Amino acid sequence: MNDMRVAEARMQQQTDTKISARGVQVHYGDKHALKDVNVDILDKTVTAFIGPSGCGKSTFLRCINRMNDTIDICRVAGRIALDGEDIYDRRVDPVQLRARVGMVFQKPNPFPKSIYDNVAYGPRIHGLARNRAELDEIVEKSLRGAALWNEVKDRLNDPGTGLSGGQQQRLCIARAVATQPEVLLMDEPCSALDPIATGQIEELIDQLRTEFSLVIVTHSMQQAARVSQKTAFFHLGNLVEYGSTEDIFTNPRDPRTESYISGRIG
């Protein structure tokens, strides 16, 4: 299993760079939250961001689909490119960007609507379906993709808030997938879930890798090691080390990474 994954990881490294960040600086008011981050995120790969609390990993994640725009005091400098196009260019509409870079949040946040409407929300606002049949198809495929279809197919009109925590989070993943993004950002998607639900989500992430570029922020090093092919370690707003997950966990170059991996900081 492990060997296979390493082989896969090597194979993935051949693929294109999906997102490239150069000299990214983020300020929250007076606080310098992110200092000069340079990173290339690959397509069809799971990239994990790890690091202690407040290290800037979530901040950076939210920069990738410009969710930081919604915070008044947040300023972002530097260049982040998606397929070579600067997403902070003045001509870029964050709405269009977010359709291509989806996001799943820490706490499951289904809308207080039916399961169907939750998944259909994205396709509806972006006009992805020409008719009801197409929409039904997208919803079903998304729910299948999120490994939720078999559990909810008979109650699509029940409220999404009535599902269990793990199901809710898979619903949120289905909702993000339905928008047909290219990149899927996940901000600690399992931190509010029990171990069984976590296992299901992790399995799902591995499947999603075939279609999307995934970036996952996690507190759990074990999780990073389990699901990701590339890992970036953040510390105090700096991107300390970025490399293949195997290298980071077995052969870290930076002493700070080593301290964190071995549990001395964080």
Next chain:
Amino acid sequence: MSDASFPTAAKTPRTSLLAADPRTRKRNAAEARFRAYGLAAIAVALVMLVVLLVTIFSGGIGAFRQTYLTIPVTLDAAQLDKKGNRNPEDIKKVLTLTYGKILDKALDAAIADKGIQVAGLSDKDLSGLISKEASADLRDRVLADPGLIGQTIEARVLVNGRVDGYYKGRVSMESAARDANTSPAQLELADALKAQGMLATAWNWSFLTSPDASDQRPEAAGVGVAILGSLYMMLVVLALAVPIGVAAAIYLEEFAPRNRWTDIIEVNISNLAAVPSIVFGILGLAAFINFAGLPQSAPIVGGLVLVLMTLPRIIIPARAALKAVPPSIRDAALGVGASRMQSVFHHVLPLATPGILTGVILGMAQALGETAPLLLIGMVAFVKNFPAAPPEGLFDPASALPVQVYNWTQRADPAFVERASGAIIVLLAFLLCMNLFAIFLRRKFERRW
């Protein structure tokens, strides 16, 4: 789960991020429209506020200026004190009618003295120039100082409301021609007197100090009794609603067990806060006047009605203020052996005081502007005499500022509209002070735990 296939098959071709696709453009236009609706809503609200305040102020500011005539008046002893003994009892027997004649004569003399000629001036125009209130004022002045009799004094007297309105732009020569209460000749006379420096529009303190005046004398009407009546009612509210309200809040927040009875009280209080104010007026009429037999138009009744109305509006914020004090404070007091009562009165209540006070002031401000319930308990009656000092004065008839406004809107003479707006300016000034004080308290003592 490996059979999972993603909806990517139907993937629409991606365009560049740098150019908005048509659908996004459409959505952004909708976004802009939505924002514009929001801004427009705010703009409408603010414009309404401005229009409201501007019309009231521009209409009411005139009440603070009044036109006066200053003429030398000879207080003829033969008319005012026939016995010549300067006995106040005898002087009192002389009625205002006589003083009116004296004033008319003085005006005649002044006009003749200055050589003013106005074509078509009738006697009625002449005597009507001076307010009917002026003779009563002059009589009061003489009664206060009988030594004036026999002297010639400079008297500053009110002129009639139409002439006053002429200088405030309310009355024109054209409207005067159609008006039974004035005439163009009278206005010309006023202009001539003004040219001689005898007639002037000046700051009018008496608007704040004098009582209401009858239908024919808008120029003399003031808000003195109304201010005093409102003040008395606020005293009653302060004396009853504040302690009772705070006590109720303390009980409900600190001591009440969670049971049915407390639930009923709580639901009751939030509902009472939303009961229409006029219903409290009906209660006041039925309970305080018809049942308990308290006098109509008395500040005590108005005050009691406002107390009942204000109570929930004090209890709700007071409870919020008590709730904001963290439980650790209570635990600390209980931990050193204080009783629950001691922990509340020694620690929690002092810490909650600024919040409670803010609620109290805002509740009282609301009570001060309340009109409808007071109409029902007879405060709308015409009151010319000042109430006595409390506590007896609480049972004397009085008016109240908002009711005085209503009262004046019901009079025929348009000069009273100006008075009503003026009274509102006074009312708003009081409310502004109270609100500013509440904001000050909140800013100064606001505390984040």
Next chain:
Amino acid sequence: MPVSWTLLIVLALAGAGYLLTRMRAVAMAGGDTRKLHSRPGHYGWNAALLTALPAILLIAVWRFVQPAAGTALISMVALALAAAGLAFALIRTSPSFRARNAVEGMVKGLLIACASIAIITTAGIVLSMLFETGQFFRQYPWTEFFFGTTWSPKFGGGSQLGMLPLLWGTLYISLIALLVAVPIGLFAAIYMSEYASMRMRGVVKPLIEVLAGIPTIVYGLFAMITVGPLLRDWFSQPLGLGASASSVMTAGLVMGVMLIPFVSSLSDDIINAVPQSLRDGALGLGSTPSETIRKVVLPAALPGIVGAVLLAASRAIGETMIVVLGAGASARMGLNPFEAMTTITVKIVSQLTGDTDFAAPETLVAFALGLTLFTVTLGLNIVALYVVRKYREQYE
């Protein structure tokens, strides 16, 4: 006034009781206050409360029930009660007497009494109106009142007192007011909570709240001297719809302005209670802010907003001064909003002010109207408060 004198004497006795008992307690402990069960002040307070409370209660009850008769007698009884209370407190004072517990018990009783005043008020409202309404229905058939379509009171008999025209006017004006206030208030609240910068919020929010602090009589005057003539000269007369400055439209528009801050502050609270995570979820999927609001935030907040609208409706129905000055006094059931119509509250005022004869149905009808008004608004409030509370619990 003898009653206030009696009160003063009772208070003086209470003060004396405080000092005396306190000294007595200290003396009994031989000057060492540690030997007392409670602090010396508690003994004093025990005496003061025992002296003052029964006497004051007696005077208050007497004043309310039988204000004219027997003032001298009641003063005597009150003073005797006060003296007895003082003596009792003095006798009970001993180092082992649990004065603090006694005082706290009495204070707690006082607090409970204060809290119960809310209940008494409601009971008073209901009872006073029920009683007089009963009188009214003995003289006038209730079917005629509730279903009659003519309102023409005649002092002297033969009145027709049908409530429907008043109810119609009330509802029509309230509807117009809500049509003005709900969109404006809601959009203002949305803009403030979702778009406005901190600085703009800091300026605009207090300004809108000023509208809420303005007494209704001011709005009434505004309707009467500004809005009414304006509507008449620019709309109803040129369009041939009427010649009256007082109209449903005048009162409705002004009442709408009055309700704007009410709707906006309630909606603001409710919109802010929608968790940020829902907004993030929608934005993260590529919604525009307005799509987030329309499709996620508002549907989530809908129950709360419905509650707020119901509360606003109850306000509108019970509003008095604006309709007294702006709507007119003619009871009619028409559709033309530029005609003068009248409301329940206007008629309560007009039937209960001036010379009133509390035996005549023309006066008593006001109580029946009041009871109707109270029942309708109470029903709306209870439903609205329940809805809003349920809504809040959902997100707590």
